[in-house]
Amino acid sequence: MSRPEAVIFDIGNVLIEWQPERYYDRVVGEDRRRAMFETVDLYAMNGRIDCGADFRDTVYETAMAVPEFAAEIRMWHDNWLELAQPVIERSVALLRALRARGMPVFALTNFGIGTFDLAEAHHDFLGEFDRRYISGHMGVIKPAPEIYVMVEQDCGIAPDRLLFTDDRAENIEAAAARGWRTHLFEGPEGWAARLVDEGLLDEKEGPLP
Known part of the structure; x- marks a missing residue:
């Protein structure tokens, strides 16, 4: 060949x-991370970004829709480099x-x-x-x-x-x-x-x- x-x-x-769960386990704890991922499909949110949706707008709109985890969801944007490492x-x-x-x-x-x-x-x-x-x-x-x-x-x-x-x-x-x-x-x-x-x-x- x-x-x-x-x-x-x-x-x-x-x-x-690319293991976002690892970041959240460290920052907010595994229990809260599990609860957040069960409540909101963050990978579906990220899929919209991967298809061309605006990064900040998509994350912040998702955060607004889920007030219980709004601060943590915004971290997907604000601390993204810490999610994507090493x-x-x-x-x-x-x-x-x-x-x-x-x-x-x-x-x-x-x-x-x-x-x-x-x-x-x-x-x-x-x-x-x-x-x-x-x-x-x-x-x-x-x-x-x-x-x-x-x-x-x-x-x-x-x-x-x-x-x-x-x-x-x-x-x-x-x-x-x-x-x-x-x-x-x-x-x-x-x-x-x-x-x-x-x-x-x-x-x-x-x-x-």
């Missing part, structure tokens, strides 16, 4: 950890190793316009992709088939020459249905090994030191 012509990274939980440094190193070898590296991520702007201002590697496909700008989120079609049409690379990693099985399955090569991200070690297997990195670049 021919080598991939581009490698595509998801961002959340691949390059930057950086997965080994994954960033793999991204940079690929680019150093001349391999085009893209991002395909469910990310809001405002949240991505905020993240990019704090993480220089987010500006290092050859192409970036940000759902907030595209108006569609993974795993909708349309987002994968949009990537194919924009980059002009055949689906079977795209290698994509994501931490969510449904996103991987949707890409595989288009004929993409895929890797379910469960940690940088497995991803590094896959990149070596594909002939994109060598053994000294791939395995963890």
Whole structure:
């Protein structure tokens, strides 16, 4: 099989950890966090942001609708950088190793316009992709088939020459249905090994030191 012509990274939980529950457990306690998440679907709220809705307006409108947890919900906006951390440094190193070898590296991520702007201002590697496909700008989120079609049409690379990693099985399955090569991200070690297997990195670049 021919080598991939581009490698595509998801961002959340691949390059930057995204576990909002962990932040809330630390700040307000697990019991209150559980009660809040049972009362309001914060991931649905975030999905609207990822589809292009205004970051602040969406969070603050949700907070107004749920007065019991208004202060905590506003933290999703006001303290967002603390929700989205830490950086997965080994994954960033793999991204940079690929680019150093001349391999085009893209991002395909469910990310809001405002949240991505905020993240990019704090993480220089987010500006290092050859192409970036940000759902907030595209108006569609993974795993909708349309987002994968949009990537194919924009980059002009055949689906079977795209290698994509994501931490969510449904996103991987949707890409595989288009004929993409895929890797379910469960940690940088497995991803590094896959990149070596594909002939994109060598053994000294791939395995963890």
